[in-house]
Amino acid sequence: MSFAQSSFAPSASRLLALSVVLLALGARAVAQTPLFTFLQTSDSQAANEAEWQRFEDVLALIADAGTPGALLPRPIDLVLFPGDITESNENAEWVRCMNLFGTYLTANGIPLLATPGNRDQGASSGTTQLYQQFLASPGVWEASSASFTGQNGITRNIGWAGLRFIGFNSSNGAWNKIADADIALIQARVSAAAAASENILLVTHHPHNGQSRIPLASVLTQPAIVGYVRGHSGNPRVVKGLTGVTNPNVWDLNTNSIVDDRDVLYFEVFPTQLKVYIIVLDNNPTSLPAPSTIPLVFPLRPPQAQNIGFQGASHAGARAWPSGYAPEKKLWFQGGNWFGVLWHEGSLSYRIFRLDTSAQTWVDTGTSVSASASRSFDALADGTKLYLASHVHSVPSAPGAGAGGQVLRYSHNAATRTYTLDAGFPVTVNDARSESLVLAKDTSGTLWATWTADGSVFETHSLNAEDTTWSVPALLPFPGASGLDPEDVSTLVAFDGKVALLWTDRIAGEIGCAVRADTDAQTTWVFESALLAPGAVSDALDVASSGGRLYVATTTPAGAVRLARRDVGLAGIGSWSLATVADAATGLSQPIVLVDETQQRVRVFATGASPTGGSALGGGV
Structure with a gap:
């Protein structure tokens, strides 16, 4: 993955080296170097x-x-x-x-x-x-x-x-x-x-x-x-x-x-x-x-070799983990190019960058998104428009105090590969500082946003075609959408003429899912339990769709990576199944799920340890 975070890893010699010492009596002993x-x-x-x-x-x-x-x-x-x-x-x-x-x-x-x-x-x-x-x-x-x-x-x-x-x-x-x-x-x-x-x-x-x-x-x-x-x-x-x-x-x-x-x-x-x-x-x-x-009760397990990608730019001066975790998306494809919201060290601001795939480097488009180092973003590209959800990252959540969640809309110029902020934006959509703020757009053109605050799941949606007027934030109307852990998150996805809102509940051990058809009243949601596994749900959550199916990547608290799939069941109610992608021994975390429509494959990427002798910035699967 090209969003690389500065990290410091022990050398391969510190991890694996063994030194042999000859004793005076001719006996031989082996002194291990600590892992x-x-x-x-x-x-x-x-x-x-x-x-x-x-x-x-x-x-x-x-x-x-x-x-x-x-x-x-x-x-x-x-x-x-x-x-x-x-x-x-x-x-x-x-x-x-x-x-x-x-x-x-x-x-x-x-x-x-x-x-x-x-x-x-x-x-x-x-x-x-x-x-x-x-x-x-x-x-x-x-x-x-x-x-x-x-x-x-x-x-x-x-x-x-x-x-x-x-x-x-x-x-x-x-x-x-x-x-x-x-x-x-x-x-x-x-x-x-x-x-x-x-x-x-x-x-x-x-x-x-x-x-x-x-x-x-x-x-x-x-x-x-x-x-x-x-x-x-x-x-x-x-x-x-x-x-x-x-x-x-x-x-x-x-x-x-x-x-x-x-x-x-x-x-x-x-x-x-x-x-x-x-x-x-x-x-x-x-x-x-x-x-x-x-x-130790269990012997430690050695690292597994993995492919290594390309090192990204420095993000000195930004908040910790500025490229963020799922469910927020910092990358999008528009006009034949990949773009991303990255920290620009020179101006100490978040800016829109374009990926030069031939050189595997990020090129500054000149569009500044925010000079606030504490903000995080979720990107949604739609036609010639780019929508960015912007919020001050906070765990646990906190009142916005003048810095609530916002939505920004940009117009994309495919010829110059640049972006211009539309008039009337940004629009403030909540009064919260939260762990995440995620967007989706349904087939009627309505934008939806979700976040968690005070242990509850909230949503809001646009009320006009200009996307400048939004509904009052509403608590999702299900008992399982409250009483959550401060680190639980929520996300949205548009699929098959519907919108699904998912959230983690680490205390109950459940991933909840609320679904509404685009033709339904905007307050109508139907609850489904995507995963019920007490003690085995973390706050890792990402979702992708293909046709009428949903794919949800998550992890157990111990670190096993799992993929839940929603198929259309009887009467349109979702039927959920679960598969293990990687067991806890792999040491992977923060999964991202993508659907490769060309190859008809679901691909799961995750953060992992660097392979022995490789770059400290590598890893993943």
């Missing part, structure tokens, strides 16, 4: 300049890893930070913390995955607005060892599958309290990862039994869980077993804390085990201590 490394630290919570310096000391240790004379012998591929980043959850603290993360981690290509601590939520329980604004959603997240992207936008393609990180907020209203919906998600993702033969590391802030309760008592007995990564209290430790939990494989992995003793846990990952080193900078170490060895 990759990661580091755990927490509780920076700086309240004075001396404590800010302690925070910076730990970040400098991480940034220097792998350089000559450094204490840590190998570069760090991932930093886990289980909470209490700030002391008082103040805006100025977050600005300073993010500047430090940017200087020491992001600038050095090191992904960061964090969870909120109690100090990151302020005096009012559950207030995570600043955490969301500066870092990430406080909801449940997961990452595969094969390929992961940090909350700072840095991607690492390791290739080796079989280790699953699951992070969550355990400060939801009180210490060691987890929201019921989050517990259900954690349970589902743990079960899915175990079924996919993945070793699991849970990442959170509080001890598993803090405040004399074990909110994950029913989860922690899963034998595939090999580590409980946390901070908050106690001393830095790597100890087998969790008090009150029957699980022969789990280890308590604690860092507490930067502010007290500048401690970290340094992990080296091997095919069948983790080696963990406790490092306390206050002890002035000059070499690594003896490690603890954590056996």
Whole structure:
């Protein structure tokens, strides 16, 4: 794929090299090089300049890893930070913390995955607005060892599958309290990862039994869980077993804390085990201590060779992942050429580019779409018109606050291969900042838009031929279209004289589908369940159509890529079937589905790890 995101991958030698050492007695031993490394630290919570310096000391240790004379012998591929980043959850603290993360981690290509601590939520329980604004959603997240992207936008393609990180907020209203919906998600993702033969590391802030309760008592007995990564209290430790939990494989992995003793846990990952080193900078170490060895329940699986495409342009200055994920489309074909909405580094704006297929480069058409780095787009080409949905990307959703969702319409000049914005545009269609905003156009000429906000699915549609007047946003009238996870998404597709609106429901484990005929009243929708699989639905969603069929690409939380197909059933109601495209071991994610009408094939593309020895920007299938 030509939309390439800057990423940093370990070299093939770091992934696969073996070194042979001859011992003095003539015996021969083999010392494996780690497949990759990661580091755990927490509780920076700086309240004075001396404590800010302690925070910076730990970040400098991480940034220097792998350089000559450094204490840590190998570069760090991932930093886990289980909470209490700030002391008082103040805006100025977050600005300073993010500047430090940017200087020491992001600038050095090191992904960061964090969870909120109690100090990151302020005096009012559950207030995570600043955490969301500066870092990430406080909801449940997961990452595969094969390929992961940090909350700072840095991607690492390791290739080796079989280790699953699951992070969550355990400060939801009180210490060691987890929201019921989050517990259900954690349970589902743990079960899915175990079924996919993945070793699991849970990442959170509080001890598993803090405040004399074990909110994950029913989860922690899963034998595939090999580590409980946390901070908050106690001393830095790597100890087998969790008090009150029957699980022969789990280890308590604690860092507490930067502010007290500048401690970290340094992990080296091997095919069948983790080696963990406790490092306390206050002890002035000059070499690594003896490690603890954590056996893995399932051996890690090596990367598979894949084809490599072409590197895209830099997007420095844009938001993380500016080329976005499905269901939004950033590419379209019009007038015999491929076009896309890309970030233009020189002008610090999103612009329309044309693909020069002979040189495999993107050519700026000169049309600027937005100077707001935080916006995301969905493109729909129709005849000589181009429609772009534009919104401020936000997970979870938030009020528009003067920057709501918009629709822009352009006229395409096929001779000059350029675009001109039509009069009367952009048009604001909602007052929301959302994860996605997707367009479709039915046979009557009505434009439709959908998004998710506040855990619900919304739609709006154009009311006049000029596309400048739109209906009041309406909640989709089905019970399953509310009560969703903040990361659930919705999408639209026009097909066979109909419009289908689909959405993910990770909590219920369902992909919902609402269908209306173009001749029906604009409020008439018929509900269908495209997929019902509790614990096996993620927020990955893309859709394509051919004739009367729909094809929906998605993934399980564990990473299996699946394709649902809708055929026309009795009385026009859809009949759905499901096929597995790739199992979780492939480490693929973010599928895109396309219909190749010429070859009569359905093609699924997905993001994957770079092949060994290949470009760090390659991958996919």
